[in-house]
Amino acid sequence: MHLDSGRSLEILAPAGDWNALRAAVAAGADAVYFGLQDLNARRRARNFTLEEARRAVDFLHSHGRRAYLTVNTDISYRELGLAIAVLRQAAEIGVDAILVRDPALLAFRKAFPQLEFHFSTQTCMANSADVAAAAELGATRVVLARELSLEEIRRIAQHSPIDLEVFGQGALCFSVSGRCLMSSWVGGRSGNRGLCASPCRVPWSVDGQEVGHPLSMHDLCALEHIVQLHESGVRAVKIEGRLKTADWVARAVGIYRRALAGDSIDELKSEARSLTNYTGRELTDGYLISERTNLTGSNRGRLGRDEMSGEAGDAVADDVAEVLPEGEETAAFPAERKGFEFILGTANKRIECQLRWHGTDVTWEYPKTVVRRVHKAVTAGELCQMVQDRYFQGCAADHVETDDPEFLLVPRTVNAILDRISAEIGRIRRAEKKPIEIDFPEGGSLTASDLQPATTNVRALGDMPNRVRIGIGQLEDFVSRVQPVHLIVEGAGPEDVTTIVQVCRKHVPVVALPPVCFEDDLPQMQELVERCRKARLAVEVNSWGGWWLARRAGIGFEAGPGLGVLNPLAAAFLRKLGARSVTISVEADRRQIEDICAYAPVALSLYVMGRPPLAISRAELPEEFLGRVFADRRDLRMRPAREWGLWVFRPLTPFDWRRLRNDRIRVKHLVVDLVGSPDPVGEWLGLTTRSRPFTFNYFRTLQ
Template identity: 30%
Template sequence: MLELLSPAGSPEAVTAAVQNGADAVYMGFGDLNARRRAKNFTEKEFSDAVEYCRVRGVKTYLTLNTLLTDRELPEAAELIRKAVRIGVDAVLVQDLGVVRLVRQVAPQLPVHASTQMTLHSLEGVRQAAELGVSRAVLSRELSGEQLAHICRNSPIEIEVFVHGAHCMSYSGQCAMSALIGGRSGNRGLCAQPCRMPYGWQSRADSYPLSLKDMSLIHHLGELDEMGVACVKIEGRMKRPEYVAVVTGIYSKAIREKRPPTRQELERLQAAFSRDGFTDGYFAGKKGPEMFGVRSSGEETQGAFLAEARASYENTENGRVPVRFFALIQPGEPSKAAVEDETGRVCTCEGPAPEAARTKALSEEEVISQLMKTGGTPYVCTQVKALVRENLALSISAVNAMRRGCLEELTRERARPPQRETGEFMPGVRYQNRPAPPLWTCYLRKARQLSPELLALKPERIYLPVSEIALHREELAGLLKDQNIRLVAAMPRILWDSEEEETRKKLEIAREMGVEEALAENLGQLSIIRSCGMEPRGGAGLNVTNAQTLKELRHLGLKSAVLSFELRLAQIRDLSKCIDTELIVYGRLPLMVMENCIIKNRSGRCACDNPNLLTDSTGARFPVLPEAGCRNVLYNSRKLFLADRARDYENLGLWGERLDFTTENSQECLRAARRYRGEGDFMPNEYTRGLYYRGVE
């Protein structure tokens, strides 16, 4: 049966989830999780919540699913040690460096890969499994067909979101909140800019980035059949009443193996929705009908909230099955025992029975009293009682034995499992490279490459593998006799159904002499190697600490692009065990989107035309096509640091990378020359990014 995983942003939400049938809850403890604006828990609240769940047979998962810096890793290590002592069942992680840390600090604690890790392919899941991950939470954008393929072949458990908010961007690939508002979604403080109005002309008069909430309640049977281990409800920022309503409806649908009733669907919408719900990604039906907004005056009614609270406040819905045994015979203390579903047995003794003077105690009476477990976490499923004839024992004595057995069982079930813990060992510190960085450039289109640009001698030229395959003869001519390496850049997202075609393009690049490929996701590493190439790491891998670099070195990567959410001082202090690159010019990607907003706008494919999304301030954000009929939303202002070269040249970097997106070949040339110390090029509008001001 599917495990139902519910959100808990507060202690009250834990109670709401458990009393309404959740099999597991996920919650944050401290500031290192992806919902830092939720109430979260103090250490005592967290400990009490875990014990509360453990007694009732509900698993608890600690959310540690943000990108961390080196200075935060010791705090994370201590947090994990505390969580192990408290007795959590697993930890939910985004950062590859944190995966490495958990293996050191809590080697027996299961690790679940957060959806923030952007796992969306079988190869990505397999690679995560090799790193020690026992469960993968897949991207929400996958279709049912893609999910089934992964489930059939996955070496680890698969978890799928089934209800709650949709991010417009693939989780883990959104920098919009960070770059525009200084609040990082990758660090748990997303300001939800996708819910704001935008437009395609001069006015922001629509909501092209605001997806409806998802609901897969009609597909639970399919998910179960395809082998999904766990279905997850989103909503740690939601109120406990929301958790109660949604958990209760999904729990009944799963256990009773039935579709929801009309009344249940109405209750789901009353709890929270944005113009209803969508299953568009799962059904493979993308388009404008997947979008919606929350009405400004829409509030859940008081009677509805009171009814939801009644399902968990001052209520104990028995859920742990137990069996009772009783033995009452002359001349000996009366005995009772209780056994839970794990085989744990607790016993209790009462007074010795006396000879009956009037009415003898019957087996039926003992069974009736032991069955009365109301108001406790337990539900009695069976009683076996042996009561000798003509004996008297008070009903209160039988009840006392029942209570004593259950109290002892509760104490036993509350004890946390014993797991070993270790110390966090950052390892040897690597000295920064003394030489200034080499320069590399990323081009979106082959037409941006010119002989004049090549004459500036970039160390590497990154070009999408699709462009290499399409323009191989032209590129071969341009690069002939040039001592410049061309690197095949993989798309940010690559589904299993797209792998074969991408392999063919990589093989074409390999035949041209291309020896390296830029990986943007864990799932691309094995594909690159199978084509005889060596992998380098792109910005999609979200590198923010030295432990992640060590994991990437272990995986055989030759270099990695550092996250543009880091400050220059953090980059300087980073211990660099492999070559590192920093993006120092260009439009930074804000979102990687599965739902094509270009087609949603016009009703047809219009990728060749300029597409600019406008916000309420008048800022214009280019929307460019990506492999697989996806979109990438880019920043309205170009990153520009040519006049600040001294600030990043001494950070120990191997490469400074210029990213060219909307520029023509002449604009690429002018920008490159400025970074080489020639000319006076400067964008009309530019930003210094987050390298100076940092991000929350």
């Protein structure tokens, strides 16, 4: 069936590198999305330098295609300068839209009217209230959550004031996007920062019995529903795959292009199955047809890269050969910047690095490593370009050089060098007590004057916690056994509001709204907000839809962990939206927390102990798994339960910072999260504290 009613359905293709971008255009993609080396949710892809991004936009526009740049991660304070520079560069080179997650970027939307702002799937757009919130905040498109059914998409589209985009092909995450902490929990590599280590794909045991890969999702294929998606009002179908080869991208785009042209879906599905050969995963359309069982299964192992039939050039037609501008080289950053020098030496027996900044000269070395996978290696010249195109702790390079641009480096050495540059810049900055300068664009809703620390943040890390997060089922027992304490009540429904008021008496609690809410549950969340308003209870909003409902109801609200921030600018923006307090991201490391506390102009909440949800999933696992202990080979141990009608996995062992002392971390609320605790009273009183508590990312550097 041809799609000829209304606007055409956009095929949006991924590009992890130049080859993939050219292949996508050759295969018929209407638009391509890609990222830079930093601040995008696929940082393990080859990605683009700022200069390459300029050329990519020119190339796409010369062929009548649109260019979307991904800036869809949580952003730390020390990355804000880079984030603003990326927005400026995107506007200058003609990027059509940027995909965002961090609230800090929304503060600059009006400063860049030539850019469309799209809400990434990382923002968890799961219902019509979420979409309405995005529209109110200035977005022109949202990427809907991948867990929605066709009927839910149709209902959202009926009243959506902005464009909708859905995923059509590619990998699925076990957890709802933006709601997963598993990778961060086990090693500080955050999926919300673009470095997910895919712990859901590994083998698991349940209560000591090997059960295979129960958290490894099948791959999505929406071919059979392409007509229904278009008729429901969806504007774009997106192919996931910035880590895929150019050949894979070309074949995926070609399949969907032919589907729109009316080719046999059965034949195209057979071709689509070949796209999963390298993973060994099955295809599924389960979420789209409201079938949420049997969505996970074995991962038979990855095939080598060579299995993905050839180089990208094989799929590139002559009429879309790469046309690059000649002669001019546009600088990624202003020439007058005051930056550092970096020199990479390879002539001796070891790799030598030298960094000079503000009169400080630092040198360090790495052993030379045999390069066995040349296709994954990075040349010294490419590394120097990476250094030239990035900000490190808010500082850019003035001069970068190497004695051998063709010298090959293994990826782990490249990552180590980039991390070391950032660390050394940070050490020099701290030694000189030199503040990070942020060049705020004109026309944004926030300026430097908005980053003034709130006087209400007086409680230091190490002081007695003054708040408890408790589940509705734990509430009465806890309150009856513990001296009055300020509570956040999680998991409550509208029918629980009267009980909460009666049990808590004079200590007025805050009622938490869920972090994920699908369309059928939206009326219940709306009713919960209304009953809290009548009872004069504030709510904690954990999604953009929750914020929208609270704002419409005129009720006092706080921004909870579901809208946790990693920089003070995001906190300032949430304050402008009406939040009376803002929660620091539970993933944040010590230095990031210190930066937020130094500049946030709003009351802050910091979780100092708890078992946060490591994964929130709509996939249905066998009922006998509920309450059992899941463990992987790294001894990550977690237990699933049903919360908010979803499968929620929490760790057995909490993180605990109550013994730590840091006077540079000052907030209004130090919160202990007892949801999921087997002994809430004992843990609150410190009776069940472990001798060597787990400190999560506090002493790590969050990647």
